[in-house]
Amino acid sequence: MAELRTEEEQLEAIKRWWKQNGTSLIAGVVIAAAGVFGWNTWQDYQASKAEAASLRYQQLLDLAGRNGLDEPARQRANELVGEITDEHAKTLYADLARLLDARLAIDAGDRERARAALETVVEESKRGYLKGLARLRLARLQLAAGNAETALATLEGVPESLAVLRADVRGDAQHALGHVELAREAWHHALTLAEQRDQPLYGVQLKLDDLGTEEAML
Numbered sequence: 001m002a003e004l005r006t007e008e009e010q011l012e013a014i015k016r017w018w019k020q021n022g023t024s025l026i027a028g029v030v031i032a033a034a035g036v037f038g039w040n041t042w043q044d045y046q047a048s049k050a051e052a053a054s055l056r057y058q059q060l061l062d063l064a065g066r067n068g069l070d071e072p073a074r075q076r077a078n079e080l081v082g083e084i085t086d087e088h089a090k091t092l093y094a095d096l097a098r099l100l101d102a103r104l105a106i107d108a109g110d111r112e113r114a115r116a117a118l119e120t121v122v123e124e125s126k127r128g129y130l131k132g133l134a135r136l137r138l139a140r141l142q143l144a145a146g147n148a149e150t151a152l153a154t155l156e157g158v159p160e161s162l163a164v165l166r167a168d169v170r171g172d173a174q175h176a177l178g179h180v181e182l183a184r185e186a187w188h189h190a191l192t193l194a195e196q197r198d199q200p201l202y203g204v205q206l207k208l209d210d211l212g213t214e215e216a217m218l
């Protein structure tokens with residue numbers, strides 16, 4: 001009987017404990033389960049978004065790779081850029097889509113649209129290398145528009161990883177300003193860096209050769 005009473009007392013104690021703590025225990029289990037489910041759902045959602053962004057970017061890349069776009073293809077490219085930048089803002093795909101948008105705009109003769117796309121990458125991207133690429137292309141646009149001083153200022157933000165191209169464009173800007181020695185120095189620097197980094201660089205030696213020809217004609 002003593003053992004029975006002990007068992008009954010233990011059972012009553014368990015019942016009392018469950019009455020006091022059972023609800024919170026169940027709630028904790030439910031919350032934990034919901035958290036796992038919610039995390040998995042979030043992960044699946046993010047993966048789905050990334051897949052959609054990748055698919056759209058691939059479609060845009062395919063269009064950009066064509067030799068000349070007709071109006072329907074150009075319109076579709078514009079739609080894809082809008083979809084990627086609106087629905088996948090702040091992602092790598094958004095930055096890449098804007099860079100492609102700028103290239104397509106230049107091909108179409110729309111320099112204003114190209115400038116806006118590149119400036120958005122410069123201002124909003126958190127990826128230093130892509131910001132640098134955007135700055136290089138923006139500087140070239142500014143040079144083409146006759147704004148060499150602005151181009152030099154734009155180049156200041158280009159990272160060291162793009163130093164070869166930065167030096168090349170800086171030489172172009174200095175040459176546009178009539179600064180022959182500064183242009184020569186920049187182009188020589190570009191060639192030196194390209195050789196050190198085993199990086200191909202085309203056209204710079206021709207610019208230096210032409211610079212020598214110009215001086216001979218003076």
